[in-house]
Amino acid sequence: MVQGAGWAGGPTPAPARSDWHAFGGDSTEQHYSPLDQINQGNVSQLGLAWTYDIDTFDSYTQPLEVDGVVYFAVGNSVIHALDARTGKLLWQYDPDVASQPEAKTRMRAGWGTRGIAYKDGMVFTATREGRLVAVDAKTGKLRWQVKTLDEAENGYITGPPWVAGDVVVTGFGGADYSPTRGYVTGYDLKTGKKRWRWYVVPGDPAKGFENKTMEMAAKTWSGEWWKYGGGGTVWHAMAYDPKLDYIYIGTGNGFPWNQKIRSPGGGDNLFLGSIVALNAKTGEYVWHYQANPGNTYDFTSTMDIELADITINGKLRHVLMQAPKNGFFYALDRETGQFISAGEIAKQNWAKSIDPVTGRPEMNPDSLYLDGKAFVMYPFPNGAHGVQAMSFSPKTGLSYVPVMDGGRVVVDPANVKDWHYRPGMFVNTGLGAPPANLTVPSASSRLVAWDVAANRIAWQVPEPGIFNGGTMATGGNLVFQGLNDGSFNAYSAQDGKKLWSYAMQNGMLAAPMSYSLGGKQYVTIITGFRSSYANTPNWDYRQQKRRVMTFALGATKQLPKAEVADAPIVDDAAFVIDPAKVKIGAGIFNTSCVICHGVGMAAGGAAPDLRKSSIPLDAAGFAAVLHDGALMSRGMPGFGNLTPEEIEGLRHYIRQRARESLAAK
Incomplete structure (x- = not known):
């Protein structure tokens, strides 16, 4: 049972709300609209009201x-x-x-x-x-x-950013790449003056600690962690409770991921992989819950945080909810941080169980990949739930989570003690290369409706591919979600039955929102898709239809016919590939370029497919883009850290991948 009236001015959304003024709608961050003009009985009449084409390189925004x-x-x-x-x-x-x-x-x-x-x-x-x-x-x-x-x-x-009363709070990312110490900062809403800063992990003890909380946290670390920064960046999730005046933050992974490097003596490594409550006015620590003590993976608690008042076991609880990367759905008391429950929403094998009283996980010792033993770990670093927003309906008591089931091989590098990070914004995980004979099954995805009070899956439906869009629940007992196959769907919030679908001419990662004007309810979503993996269908970076799309009952606007041409792989027969240079280029590509340009150079919409680009055929033009940043305004950074030999190596690796792909056709 979900209480709709709130608790003494708490943040349960008011039924009259017609705007969508925060990332998740309002300060509860539920991604829920109480509007019910569009409902299960008439959603089939939903049509396109207006569109706005976006000239951009990236559009997966709320x-x-x-x-x-x-x-x-x-x-x-x-x-x-x-x-x-x-x-x-x-x-x-x-x-x-x-x-x-x-x-x-x-x-x-x-x-x-x-x-x-x-x-x-x-x-x-x-x-x-x-x-x-x-x-x-x-x-x-x-x-x-x-x-x-x-x-x-x-x-x-x-x-x-997140608004918390008269303070604007922001964090940042970067703890996958280089020594970084996470923090969040609160600024005065009106003037931008810094009010406070809270560090996620302790710094160098020799320099003293900023507060008693950091002194306490340092006791959970070992070695010389501060030389690696520690990590813990707050790169996404927050929520604000105006009754308590608490800002809740979700913290990230350690740097590097592998704890044996950054904290070789073990320890919980506070406050990695945690939800932390801070006083919004002062930034002072209130409480924390750590989902992944030690956090020797890329399991972050940076996914969206949502607040609701729910009756659990006959008692009204003021709940904070989160489904982080690690495969569990957590419910905490948002006033005290007390653990309420955790249940599996996805395949996971890193934990044997979660203690029902303390909320502390019992680790699967195999998942620690001891003595160089490789382990196929679930979930994969993309997470069982990524940044694509979940939603919560106070009417059904269900949370609607886009879930991914995928694994990854984890193993120590050849010599952990000799590991050092590679500067220049390359991914630095602290992991070794997977054994050639160890394969991982293909990943899959589902939309999961999670019963928060009962701590179980209420229903689930399979979805295409791996990455799908965020969800929105509504007062009309609907759940809206855009998928990577280009369909924008409405499901029954009670049982997951698909009630409506619209072909959007593009995949979606963003979550929808809804608002009301002049007595009419609208539903809006932004199209745009990106992935490190090629998809089916594959949304070509240069041909994507990035748009704002808005729907209303009875609307009849039509999209123009989509004209999509399959760009050919290009090559220059006169280009002579040097295997030694290919090896250099492969090392660069697979530690940096792969994130946007795709695994195996098969781009998934995040950036152009380099096999189909003529730019690498011209040495000077390629260097201008890659080294000098000629296309930074279109999202392509400049890698001034790369040497001429490394840039030339990339050209040779691109040519080899292009010819391999042509030969495979």
Whole structure:
């Protein structure tokens, strides 16, 4: 049973809410709209009301709607304001990320922006290279901006800021790449003045600790962890409870992933893989729950955090919910941090069980890949649940989670003691190369409806491919979700039956939102797809139909016919491949380029397919893009750290992959 009235002014969403003014709708972050004009009985009449084509390289962002205006940011944090009835552009603000001195390095990681924030007539975005920016919601004029990555040399920002009372809070990412110490910072809403900063992991003990909390956390680390930064970046999830005035943050992995390197004596390594409650006014620590003590994987607790009031075992609980990467769905008391429950939503083999009282996991010793023994671990680093938002319906008591079932081989490097990170924004996991004879089955995906009170799966439906979009639940007992096959679907919130579908001409990762104007309910989603893996269908980077799409009952607008041509693989017969150079290029590609340009160079929409690009055929042009950053405004960073030999090696590796692909046809 879910209580709809809230608790003494708590954050349960009011039924009258018609706007969508936060990442998850309101401060509960439930991705739930109480609007019910569109419901199970009439959703079949839903039609396209308006569209807006986006000229960008990346669009998997959560839109907002306030007072008749739809706001969103795409690509290099370019904010747009549209008329919510018609889709007409009202204004656009470009923070000019590509020209910033730090951008060339910071843009080497991260994928655009996942969302923005709104409060008191201002729109807030955090830019990839490290600024927090506030603009006037009516005019799009800059109000203030501040550099927030002043202590994170190789950090970057892809997550949205969060509003907590009169404070705007932002974190950052980067702990997969280089020595990084995570922190979050709160800024005055009106002026941008820094109010507080809270560090996730302790720093060098010789320099003293910022507070008693960091002194306590240091006792859970060993070795000289501070030389690696420690990690724990807060690169996405937060939520705010106005009753308690707590801001909840979800923390990330350690750097490197492998604990035997960063903390060789073990320990819980606080506050990695945790949910932490902070006082929103002061940034002071209140409580924490650590899902993954030690966290020797890429299991992060940075997925969306949602708040609700739920009756569990006959008692009203003020619940914080999260489904992090590790395959479990957690419910905590958001006032005290007390563990309530955890249940498996996906295949996992890292834990034997979760203690029902303490919430502490009993580890599967095989998952620690001791003595160089390789282990096929579930879930994979993409997570059982990634950044694609889940939603929660106070009407059904169910949370709707896009789930992935996939595994990965984990093993120590040949000599753990001699491991050192490779600078230059390459992925540095601290793991070794998988044995050639150890294979992993193909991953799959599902939409899972999780009964929070009963701690079990209520229903589930299989979905195509691996990565699918975020979900939204509504008062009309519907669940909306965009899929990687290009369909935008509405399901029954009670049993998962598909009730409506629309062909969007593009895959989706973003979550929808809903709002009401003039007595009419609208549903809006932004199309755009990216993956490190090729998909079926595969959404070509250069031909994607990135759009804002808005639906209403009885609307009849039609999309133009989609014209998609399969671009051919290009080659130059006069190009002579040097195997030694291929080896150099393969090492570069598979530790950095693969994230955007695709496993095996088969791009999945995040970036162009290099086998089909003519740029690598020209040495000077390739160097201008790759080394000098000629296409930074379109999202391609500059890798000034690469040597001429490494750049030439990449050209030879690209040619080899192109010819291998042509021969396989």
